[in-house]
Amino acid sequence: MQIEFKVNDRTAVVKEISREGSLVTISVDSKIYVVDVDKVSGEEYSILSEGKSYNIEVISTDDPKTYRVNTIYFGFDVSVNDAESRYNQKRKNKASDGTTDTIRSPMPGKVVKVLVKKGDHVEKGQTLVILAAMKMESEYKAGCSGLVSKVAVKEGDTVEGNQLMVVIGKDVSK
Amino acid sequence: MMGKTNSPVAIKKILIANRGEIAVRIMRSCREMGIETVAVYSDADRSSLHVRYASEAYHIGPSASSESYLRMDKILEVAKLSGSDAIHPGYGFLSENSMFARKCKEAGIIFIGPSAESIEAMGDKISARKRMIAAGVPVVPGTTEKIEDEGKAIKTIMGIGLPVMIKASAGGGGKGMRLVRKEEDIMPAIRGAKSEASAAFGDDSLYIEKYIESPHHIEFQVLADRYGDAVHLFERECSVQRRHQKVIEETPSPIMTPAVRERMGACAVAATKAANYEGAGTIEFIVDDQLNFYFLEMNTRLQVEHPITERVVGVDLVREQIRIAEGHPLPFTQRQLKMNGHSMECRIYAEDTDQNFMPNPGKITHITEPMGLGVRCDGYIHEGYTIPIYYDPMISKLIIWGRTRAEVIERMRRALFEYKISGVKTSIKYLLKIMETPDFRNGTYNTHFIEKNEEFLNSKVKCDRHCEDIALIATFFEHASRVKHTKRVAPHERTVAVKGWKHRGRRTGMQRL
Numbered sequence: 001m002q003i004e005f006k007v008n009d010r011t012a013v014v015k016e017i018s019r020e021g022s023l024v025t026i027s028v029d030s031k032i033y034v035v036d037v038d039k040v041s042g043e044e045y046s047i048l049s050e051g052k053s054y055n056i057e058v059i060s061t062d063d064p065k066t067y068r069v070n071t072i073y074f075g076f077d078v079s080v081n082d083a084e085s086r087y088n089q090k091r092k093n094k095a096s097d098g099t100t101d102t103i104r105s106p107m108p109g110k111v112v113k114v115l116v117k118k119g120d121h122v123e124k125g126q127t128l129v130i131l132a133a134m135k136m137e138s139e140y141k142a143g144c145s146g147l148v149s150k151v152a153v154k155e156g157d158t159v160e161g162n163q164l165m166v167v168i169g170k171d172v173s174k
Numbered sequence: 175m176m177g178k179t180n181s182p183v184a185i186k187k188i189l190i191a192n193r194g195e196i197a198v199r200i201m202r203s204c205r206e207m208g209i210e211t212v213a214v215y216s217d218a219d220r221s222s223l224h225v226r227y228a229s230e231a232y233h234i235g236p237s238a239s240s241e242s243y244l245r246m247d248k249i250l251e252v253a254k255l256s257g258s259d260a261i262h263p264g265y266g267f268l269s270e271n272s273m274f275a276r277k278c279k280e281a282g283i284i285f286i287g288p289s290a291e292s293i294e295a296m297g298d299k300i301s302a303r304k305r306m307i308a309a310g311v312p313v314v315p316g317t318t319e320k321i322e323d324e325g326k327a328i329k330t331i332m333g334i335g336l337p338v339m340i341k342a343s344a345g346g347g348g349k350g351m352r353l354v355r356k357e358e359d360i361m362p363a364i365r366g367a368k369s370e371a372s373a374a375f376g377d378d379s380l381y382i383e384k385y386i387e388s389p390h391h392i393e394f395q396v397l398a399d400r401y402g403d404a405v406h407l408f409e410r411e412c413s414v415q416r417r418h419q420k421v422i423e424e425t426p427s428p429i430m431t432p433a434v435r436e437r438m439g440a441c442a443v444a445a446t447k448a449a450n451y452e453g454a455g456t457i458e459f460i461v462d463d464q465l466n467f468y469f470l471e472m473n474t475r476l477q478v479e480h481p482i483t484e485r486v487v488g489v490d491l492v493r494e495q496i497r498i499a500e501g502h503p504l505p506f507t508q509r510q511l512k513m514n515g516h517s518m519e520c521r522i523y524a525e526d527t528d529q530n531f532m533p534n535p536g537k538i539t540h541i542t543e544p545m546g547l548g549v550r551c552d553g554y555i556h557e558g559y560t561i562p563i564y565y566d567p568m569i570s571k572l573i574i575w576g577r578t579r580a581e582v583i584e585r586m587r588r589a590l591f592e593y594k595i596s597g598v599k600t601s602i603k604y605l606l607k608i609m610e611t612p613d614f615r616n617g618t619y620n621t622h623f624i625e626k627n628e629e630f631l632n633s634k635v636k637c638d639r640h641c642e643d644i645a646l647i648a649t650f651f652e653h654a655s656r657v658k659h660t661k662r663v664a665p666h667e668r669t670v671a672v673k674g675w676k677h678r679g680r681r682t683g684m685q686r687l
Contacts, residue, residue, distance in 0.1 A: 001654055005646055012643075014650040026650070028643040035644075037651055043540060045648040054641075056648035059540045059596045067652065068539070068596045069645045074637040075594075075603075078649045107535055107563050133563060138532045161563075 004081040007069075011081055100169035101143035104162050109133030111157040116166065120148045128166045129153065142168055182501035185209060185259045185284065190224070191249050192264030195554045195570060196478075197224035200262050203492040212256045214249060216242035218562040223554040230256055237564045243267045246274050253283050260284035260499060262492075266566075269475040270297060286499045287453045288474050296449050296472040300343050300381055306469045309448035311441045314460060314468040316383035327364050330382055332357075337385040340364060342371035342378075349374040353385060386468070388620045390461040391415065392427050393473075394442035395483045397454055397494055399504045404446040406439040406457075407487045408513050410479055413621045414608065416531070421601075421624070422608060423479040424518040425486050428579065428617025434465045443508075445469060454480075454495045463620075478521070478571070481552060485517040485575040516579045518586055520605045522553075522593070524567040527604040528632075533567040536560065539597035544589035548575040548582075551593075561598060569600060579617065583609055607631045 002015035017025040017032070025034050036048040040055075047054040057070040065080040079085065113130040116122060127139045128148075150167040153159060188204055189212040190197045201211045201224065213228035218237035225231045232252045235242035242248070244267060253261055261278055263269035263286070272293040278285035287293075296302045300320060303313050315334055320343050321327045331338050331354070340363055342350025350371030352363040364380065372378035391412045398404035411427035412420045426435075442457040449455075449472060456477050458470040480491050489511075497505070525531045537560045543551050553570025561567060572589055576582035587609045590602055611627050613619045624631065637645075 003650055003653060005649060007642060007646065010642075012646055014646050016650070016654070026647055028646055031643065033643065033647065035647060037647070039651070045651065047644055047648055049644060054644045054648075056645055057540065057542070057594060057596070058648050058652040061539070061597075064656075067649055069649055070594050070596070071637070071641055071645055072591055074641065074645075075596075076637070076642070076645055078646065080653060107533070109563075133533060138530065 005078055006081045007076050007078045100146070100167070102164065103128060103140050103143075103166040103168075104164055105131060105140075105159045107133050107161045109159055111153045111155055111159060111165075112137055114151060114153060114155055116148050116151065118148055118151055122146065122148060122168060131159070140165065142166075144168060183259070183284075185496060185500050187212060187229075187256065187258045188260045188262050188286070188496070189214065189249070189253045189256065189258040190228070190262050190264065191243065191268055192262075192266070193219055193222060193224055193243060193565065195552050195568065196264040196476075198227055198554045199481075199552055200264060200492050201227050203490055203496070206490075207493060207496065209496070212252065212258050214243070214252055216564070218564055221559070223556065232256065237562065239267070239564060246271075246277055250277060250281055250283070253278075254281065258283065260286055260496075262286040262495070263475065265475050265478055270473075272297065284499050286495050288449075288451050288455065292449050292451050293474045296474050298343075299341070299471065302449075302472060303381075303469070305448050306445055309444045311445045311448070311469045312467060314383040314386065314470065317381045319381075320379035321364075321381060322379055324361065324364055327380070327382065328360055331360055334382060334384050337387075339383045339385045340367045340380055341383065342367065342375060343381045344371065344375035344377035344379065350380070386460050386462050388463050388622065389413075390427070390429060390463075390620045391458065391470075392430070392438070392461050392467070393456045393458045393477075394439060395454070395456055395477075395480065395491070396442050396446045396451070397491075397498065397504060398446050398451045399498050400452050400501060401503050402447065403504050404443045404451065405504060405506065405508045405511060406442045406446075407483050407489060407491075407511060409435065409438065410456075410482060412479065413619060414614070414623050415621055416624045420479065420521065422518065422520055422605070422614075423482055424516070424579075424582075425482045426513055426516065429461075429463075429465065431465070434467070438467055439508075441467075441469070445472060449474075453498055454491050479519050481550060481571065481573045482517040482519045485550070485573060486513050486515060487511055488514065515575055515577045516582045517573065517575045518582050519574075520572045520586060520590065521601075522569045522572060522595075522605075523601045524561050524569050524598040525601055526599040527601050528599075531601075533563075534599040535563045535567060536598040538595060540594065541596075542592065542594040544572065544592035546589075548585055549573075549589050550575070569595065569598075583615060604631060607633075 002013055004011060004013045012029050015027050017027060022036050024037055033049055038046045040046050043057050043059050045056045059068040061068055065085055067078050069076045069078050109131040112132045116128050122142045124142055124145045126142045128142055129140045131138055146169040148168055152164045187210040190200050204211045211228040213225045213231040214234045215225045215231060216235055216237045234248040235245060261283055268274040270293055272290040275285045275293055276290040306313050317330050337355040340352040350367045352367045354360055354363045367380055368378040392409050394409050395407040396404055409427050410423050410425045412423045414422040445457050454476050456473040459467045460470045461467045484491055524534045526534045538555055538557055541557055550573040551570055555569055574582050574586045574589060576585050590606045593602055608614050611630055613623060613627060
């Protein structure tokens with residue numbers, strides 16, 4: 001069996017070559033490993049490779065194709081790169097073609113300041129809105145340069161999570 | 175009130191007017207003392223640990239603090255209903271609200287903290303400074319009167335000497351605050367500060383303090399009983415701050431000397447007595463590199479970072495608060511209090527340190543807590559818990575003790591590596607970087623530490639390829655076994671819609687390699 005994964009900025013193909021009891025010969029791209037694998041609990045794996053011991057947590061997320069993977073020193077987001085996810089990624093890339101950006105609030109809060117209005121030209125990275133939530137103030141910036149086509153909030157407004165705040169470029173917020 | 179002990183009362187039931195980790199921490203001491211506990215909770219906190227840990231629990235309102243944890247009327251109602259003898263306010267919320275302290279007293283309920291008058295006396299910065307000067311406690315050179323007139327302000331500033339800090343006398347939190355270094359900036363700064371103060375507090379009066387370069391923020395823990403006796407429990411170094419929020423605290427302070435400690439301690443005790451204080455409190459000082467120290471303010475409550483003092487001095491501060499409120503005299507003299515070893519606390523927040531420390535609320539899918547010698551984890555969350563968006567995003571406090579500072583730093587690193595929280599982003603990796611920053615390791619840091627080391631703190635360490643490969647191998651086995659399991663499920667079962675966690679539970683129950 002083989003699976004292609006995406007982690008950080010790398011894709012890698014992992015392929016099981018052979019198995020003898022708990023000893024598995026497995027390749028990650030062109031590198032071959034012989035490892036002793038033991039599933040310790042619902043999320044923990046113990047992997048012994050050339051005498052070295054690794055304790056890896058493989059944690060499910062809401063997306064059945066993405067896992068949060070922890071080693072003792074690092075944490076990764078690993079996702080399965082199969083046909084379906086490749087298609088979804090292509091669609092996502094098409095939508096954010098660099099000329100439109102829809103800024104939504106990530107959580108409920110209060111609008112502290114709105115720094116732009118409809119028709120303003122903004123640069124990528126420019127702060128558009130300041131929200132206060134969870135006792136802190138956060139700045140929301142433009143993901144691309146362009147003209148502000150819609151400002152849906154004003155100072156003092158209370159917003160829900162995922163509420164539309166600002167649109168740059170073509171308004172595809174519906 | 176001198177000498178003679180009035181008969182102390184025995185408190186039998188305490189209502190904890192708070193939530194999260196501090197509510198649980200307070201309840202732990204209550205349990206040890208055989209005192210019943212009453213929790214209050216908002217909509218968002220129904221399944222929170224403090225509710226489940228308490229002996230009794232009552233709902234007090236919708237999730238927003240203003241409609242629940244800040245509702246004095248509802249809390250007092252629950253206190254009466256449950257027959258609580260006392261209320262412990264924790265920190266934040268109503269802990270420094272003199273009106274609440276007064277209402278408790280009027281209702282015949284013991285407020286575990288100082289009197290309303292003490293809270294008010296130390297809450298007003300200008301009156302607090304006056305009191306300290308009268309008590310012989312050094313204060314930051316500055317004004318003792320409110321400044322309303324611009325012309326007077328300039329004269330005062332030139333008298334104090336630049337650079338100065340202009341502050342709002344009615345409040346803090348960075349509002350109405352301006353740093354002035356040059357004479358030509360004085361007028362615009364005063365105008366700016368006045369308008370900000372007016373907007374934030376409805377009061378535009380200012381006061382002016384000398385700005386201490388390279389400041390250290392060092393505070394002293396104090397305890398005072400109702401018989402006029404007070405002690406200090408040594409210092410806490412809190413200079414690792416980001417935007418005036420403490421990130422790491424430690425004790426003893428790496429720059430302190432025994433002689434300065436004794437002088438500062440004596441000042442802290444004098445300040446406490448000058449405030450007619452009763453209970454646990456903290457005197458905050460600002461200290462320069464030459465170890466000249468100045469009173470900054472007094473916090474009339476238990477603080478977030480109190481556990482590091484507990485570790486090093488061996489005293490349960492909540493227990494002492496309760497005993498003092500019951501009317502017992504202090505059970506130790508200053509001479510009996512000693513420091514043993516070194517302790518440090520890291521505050522773990524649900525925030526994205528790569529995105530300007532934006533709060534990152536969400537569901538905790540997995541926790542592995544660090545353990546072992548010298549590790550204390552004061553938290554309240556569990557797997558499956560969703561961090562509410564209504565309150566601050568603190569997850570827990572990691573408190574480490576060791577015999578030396580070097581040992582504590584290595585133990586903190588080890589514990590931070592062990593501490594795994596999935597589902598939300600946390601400040602753990604940022605804290606690890608602090609542990610690796612030379613300025614911090616050498617103990618040569620002040621309140622500019624984070625600013626000064628920003629580049630290093632934000633730099634990423636890449637995992638090596640080998641380690642990444644091993645992680646992929648584990649993921650491969652996990653995913654492969656799930657795919658196999660799904661294929662084994664009978665066709666008719668596949669059409670049943672099953673909730674996420676239940677589905678996962680079934681699968682993990684059947685894992686085989």
